[in-house]
Amino acid sequence: MTALTDEAAPRTGATPRGGRWIDHWEPDDDRFWAATGRRVAARNLVFSIFTEHLGFCVWLLWSIAVLNLADNGVRLSVGQTLWLTTLPNLVGAAMRIPYTFAPARFGGRNWTVVSALLLFVPCGLFVYAIENPGIPYWALLLIAATTGLGGGNFASSMANITHFYPTGRQGLPLGLNAAGGNLGTSVTQLAMPPLITAFGLVAVGWVWMPLILLAAVSAYFFMNNLTKATSAYTLREMGAGARDGQTVVMSVLYIGTFGSFIGYSFSFGVLIKNTFPDITGSHFIWLGAFAGSLARPFGGWLADRFGGARVTMVNFFLMGLGVAAVAVSVRAGSWPMFLAAFLFVFVTTGVGNGSTYRMIPAIFRARELAEVDQSDGAATERALTRARRTAAAAIGIISAVGAAGGVLIQQTFRISIEETKGIAPALLILAAFYGVCVLLTWFFYLRKVRVGQTRMSLAEAGV
Known part of the structure; x- marks a missing residue:
């Protein structure tokens, strides 16, 4: 057993598998968490963030590249440009x-190495x-x-990171990981506009390669696989989950939060260029x-x-107001506004990403606990x-449906621009969608329903 496996060694006889595997992992046990769990989880979180960060950097390559293709001799229509940023989102x-x-099939550390090299x-x-x-x-x-x-x-x-942290304390680490x-x-x-100015558009591809290699090497030497996580779930369970009503509702809400974030991120430069052609979009799209x-x-x-449900409902209301303000600014022709x-x-998309992701484990935890006698520890x-x-x-x-929702956001803007030459109709549609999300959050998670002899909402059960 390696030293890293020893630091999370079991109090009772689990059999170590060797290498970078940890066979005993009980984050919900306060003594285990304080003694070794927190430290090991934090280390894995750091290197997970590094690799995921590079993944997003690469994912968004074409969002900045499309603004510079004309200078490289490639001229495209607005529709073609949006498709070059939409397809990466869809894939x-x-x-x-x-x-x-x-991670469940190969081990979290092992897959982090592979996913970095890809x-x-x-x-x-x-x-x-x-x-x-x-x-x-x-091509x-x-x-x-x-x-x-x-x-x-x-x-x-x-x-992967979900398995490293206690059930009741996942909001912040998952938020940090995602952020x-x-x-x-x-x-x-x-970073890319000044790099392009100095070395040309081709540098956008080269610059990430040494960092990718560093991420793979770091994951190899400093991350761990959790034996417990390798039996986390099966394809059959995912199929059953796809038919679960809670999965469907949360998928819609995650389209509203993460779908909006990634859809706007991919499209922001094109939207600025279309709405305010005198503004250099590459100076602002990163904001x-x-x-x-x-x-x-x-x-x-x-x-x-x-509570995730309360934060999410208020946040969707604010998202609707924000989009309405964007529509007003377009009508007024005010760039600062x-x-x-x-x-x-x-x-608001960021706040909503954090709150909706926190809701998911809480929903299934509350539902399962409602069906058992909690005085029975086993x-x-x-x-x-x-x-x-x-x-x-x-x-x-x-998460897959939410990311695909970004495609819907992009296509809403594409159709609006091609049909009306502006983005105001798309903004009104999005504001209405956020209003629907407010109602869905209230109906499924904040509305009180009968549970046994009492009336309560899922929010009151910890969602």
Whole structure:
């Protein structure tokens, strides 16, 4: 057994598997958590964030590249430009399903190494595309699609880190993990313009490669696999989760939060260029993703403190107001108002990302505990185990649907621009959608229903 396995060694006789595997892991045991669990979890969180961050950086390559393709000899219509940023989003959403299973199948540390190395593929192909500007548009689409591998990293990272932390304290670490990844969006959009000016567009592909190698090596030496997590859930359980009403509802809500964040992040530069053509969009597009990323752990913290459902409902109301303010700014032709309102919307997407993600395990935990006698410790432990497995399977589906929702956001803007030459109709549709999300959150999680002899809401049960 290695030293890293020893530091989380069992109090009773579990058999170590060797290598970077930990066979005994009980984060809900306060003594275990204080003695070794917190330290091991924090180390794995740090390197998980690093790899996921690079995944987002690569995923968003084309959101900045499309603003500079004309200077590289590639001229595209607005519709073609939006498709180059939409396809990576769509592929990234699809990749979240297999990536969710990967840590359970191969080990969280092992898969982090593999998923980091896979990022060389889109970076290498990006370099090829920029050095060969005459390649056909369909080839550009295929090359852009490979950046979706970076979008899959989010699902595997979140699924892995969930197992390291106690059930009641997952909001903040999951928020930090997600925020660290989400910040890759703004880092790409902030760092690339000066890099392009200095070294040309091709540098956007080369710059990430040494960092990708560093992430893979770091994960190999400093992360762990959890034996307990390898039996987390099965494909059959994920299929059952897809039919679960709670999974369906939370998928819609996650479209509203994460779908909005990633959809706006991919589209923000194009929206600025279309609405305010005299403004250099590349100077500002990073601000949105940056604001949303920083707000995500705050949303998780608020959810831990006040309940995910309460925070989520209020947040959707604020999202609707924010989008309405963007529409007013478009009508008034005010760039400062447009930027301020859109940044407010980005902040609310981040808060909502944190609060909705905190809701998912809490929903299944509350449902399972409601069906057992909690004075029976063994029955309670079995219920908590079922809740973890069900929530882990549901998270894979919900995160995939939420990312796919970003495609819907982008296409709403594309159709609005092509049909009306502006984005105001799309903004009104989005404001109405956020209103629907307010109602869904209240109806399913804040409305009181009869549970046994009492009336209570899921929010009162800890959701």
